[in-house]
Amino acid sequence: MTARAGATLEAVRARGAVRVAVSQGIRGLSLRGTDGRWSGLDADIARAVAAAVLADPEAVDWQPVPATARLAVLAADETDLTVCNLTWTMGREAAHPVLFAGITCYDGEGFLVRTADGIEDPADLAGRRLAVHTGCTTPVNLEAWYGARGLTVEPVGFPDPAGAVAAYAAGDCAAYVLDRTALAGIRAGLPHPAAHRILPAAISREPMAAAVRESDPQWFRLVRWVLQLLICAEHAEASGADRGAAADLAGPHGPAAGVDEGWAARVLAAVGTYADVYERNLGAASGLDVPRGPNELWTRGGLHYAVPLN
Known part of the structure; x- marks a missing residue:
């Protein structure tokens, strides 16, 4: 499949919303509330992407899909992003024209x-x-x-x-x-x-991940670094720095990735660090109290490793 780099980003901006495939309703990951608002770890990842690209974390076209359609709708260009408790496997990347942009949650x-x-x-x-x-x-x-x-x-x-x-x-x-x-x-x-x-x-082993079409490397790169920013910002805070330090490091690279220099600050203002996202949706604050376990930073015995932003 061939594509022009940046086509997805252009389409998202023209539409004014990121089309996101989410679950049909799983508390803690992606669930529509009685007020119509979606919540969950997957939902917050979608908001982070929208904040980076459109400066509006609520500019998301939520598309709840069955498990059988999570990659099919992406391959058919019916969505721009899938964050739908989807496990990253070689078989899925080999069978569909998609790429996994990063792990959102390690599970089993x-x-x-x-x-x-x-x-x-x-x-x-x-x-x-x-x-x-x-x-x-x-x-x-x-x-x-x-x-x-x-x-x-x-x-x-x-x-x-x-x-x-x-x-x-x-x-x-x-x-x-x-x-x-x-x-x-x-x-x-x-x-x-x-x-x-x-x-x-x-x-x-179930490394749940965000997926995008393989045809647009710029969009793949942008989604990947939105995810990495959340982890890097948590690492910065855990190391005694202000989360703004991560935004400062990432910001200057925004134009090369297709966004402005304020993208990282907007993401962190919208959803916080990875620790904030996890605590709000799966941790004690959510009422589910799922231990972080492998979803801790590597410095605390977990698997999330902060890739440098500089």
């Missing part, structure tokens, strides 16, 4: 179960029906984990979170299998959250 496949069932380990679910999302890596992960142990399960696919939740809540499925951060939001939305638990074990 987990299990939501009813506390009363006494399930302590994924092996206890052998032979049971498990609710999963169609279009996700879950069935492959389940086959790999259970198959290696001579066990089997029956994945039951649903096109959207609502269907999977309903089947699990009704007892039709013994567990709901999804990324653990997403399960935290699902659990919180159940009528009696305390009656359910997320098993401690994770059976896969």
